[in-house]
């Protein structure tokens with residue numbers, strides 16, 4: 001260390017004494033470096049230019065054009081890989097650089113082609129899906145290959161040309177000892193490590209988080225470059241395979257024990273088969289929480305449509321989503337399969353190839369046509385693949401909708417426009433003459449709720465009529481929630497509610513509500529700041545701020561209130577309004593499949609939730625982090641603390657029992673997905689049945 005320090009000091013001193021001489025020396029050293037490492041330099045430049053070209057042709061955002069980060073990351077990877085080329089004798093080194101130049105060029109070309117077709121980047125995990133690759137292969141050759149996909153070939157061609165010139169100049173004749181070659185490798189590895197360190201220091205927590213999840217592919221390529229994306233993609237694709245290699249026996253054993261102990265008999269109640277054969281319109285209401293329902297500002301309802309559905313249908317006002325890092329996709333998984341999100345990664349991305357018993361599959365067995373519609377990129381949350389795994393006959397994604405700059409709000413196609421474009425598609429589906437099950441995934445009401453101008457007029461202030469000094473009446477406004485994130489959320493909710501209202505009207509006008517049940521659910525909470533809730537419930541118009549904590553009217557909003565307030569609506573509504581009322585018992589997303597199963601006549605023996613009309617007040621909602629809630633108590637498993645929800649005294653025994661229940665449910669759910677236990681169980685049952693037939 002001292003030696004390096006002394007060297008730096010001497011260098012600075014020399015520079016100070018004679019800067020001109022030193023600059024000339026630096027210039028000469030750079031020149032010498034380029035001369036001695038020309039092949040390596042060309043290899044690095046061609047690979048990095050190609051990755052930059054790929055981003056240029058695919059991601060058309062100013063942010064992408066100006067970003068230095070992906071260039072830094074791509075350069076680091078190319079340098080690190082190239083460093084090992086120095087271990088090879090100069091005469092053979094070209095083969096090494098050429099091989100990797102072709103390899104990196106191929107990554108760019110494949111992704112360029114894939115992007116034209118899917119508006120996303122390729123994943124090696126897709127290679128395991130033969131049925132997916134086959135149609136793509138044909139389509140690529142016929143429709144997708146474009147001139148721009150061939151541009152990347154300039155890299156290897158240029159490298160070959162430089163090599164040819166160098167060979168003619170006897171550039172490779174000078175041989176180096178293995179020791180010298182090792183030193184060169186080491187120096188270039190250090191260079192790569194320095195680049196990686198600089199790159200890592202520029203990363204924000206959001207970027208790191210998204211990199212860990214890997215599902216937002218465009219974002220990762222924009223921030224990390226295509227080579228880092230592809231490396232991470234390989235790791236993410238192998239991860240589930242590796243983790244499922246160990247512990248299968250234990251997982252299977254505890255799976256059997258779990259379902260032997262659990263009462264899996266099918267029950268009947270007043271709702272059994274009441275909707276058998278009816279169409280289902282499932283509405284996945286993005287970030288829709290329950291608290292805006294019934295809320296008014298200056299006499300205007302925030303959610304007039306939802307309020308109407310609540311009073312005309314079955315409303316579950318203690319319903320919770322059970323999402324982990326997979327947010328929207330976790331809700332889709334839990335609702336469709338009655339399983340919980342996985343402990344690590346997300347089921348939609350890492351475990352899309354597992355066998356699931358799902359609502360679409362069970363309804364298909366009953367003759368239904370099943371489909372989903374979402375006007376966003378099909379690869380968001382890997383839906384293109386996972387909706388197929390869940391058994392939907394068809395997934396209508398962004399490419400099936402007309403999306404323009406004018407009809408876009410926030411993340412993509414506005415909900416009003418989405419529902420408008422849904423109607424003719426639904427008419428075509430109805431004409432098939434089969435009952436249908438459709439999931440409609442909304443998009444506009446998504447964080448950060450900043451497209452306020454496009455949500456339409458809805459004031460979240462408090463208007464007061466006063467008499468001024470002249471004795472005239474005038475209306476003054478207290479800002480209240482205006483300008484806050486929660487205020488903007490409420491405006492966005494009001495917009496989404498209006499979109500739903502318009503959808504219902506259009507469904508009715510087109511005869512699409514006949515024999516149909518609407519199942520609407522909020523997919524998860526909107527992650528709003530706690531302080532905004534404090535303002536919402538404690539606003540003082542006289543001071544335009546929140547009441548003091550000592551004020552008798554102050555409503556406490558601590559972390560428990562925050563958790564409880566994350567609840568989302570679940571509404572089951574029919575145009576005939578024959579089933580109405582509010583169910584207050586706690587209910588989770590995993591209870592939807594069993595509850596609908598009882599109403600529509602399907603059953604999943606591995607469901608982890610319950611039919612709410614069967615379990616009623618004894619229900620328990622388990623969250624992926626181990627917390628749980630019952631009608632009596634909310635339990636925080638990290639802090640081993642709880643909040644009683646009524647006057648009943650909570651016994652230690654009750655907490656222990658519920659906690660054990662939550663733990664084994666989460667363990668079993670994770671094992672089912674990671675070890676693909678439903679498939680293994682089915683296969684061994686088939687073998688058993690075969691051998692019984694034979695004997």
Ligand code: GP9
Pocket residue numbers: 326327328329376377380441443446
């Ligand atoms: C993405 C949309 C939102 O297509 O469903 O996903 P989220 O960010 O809520 O998980």
Ligand code: MN
Pocket residue numbers: 286287327328329523524
């Ligand atoms: Mn969502």
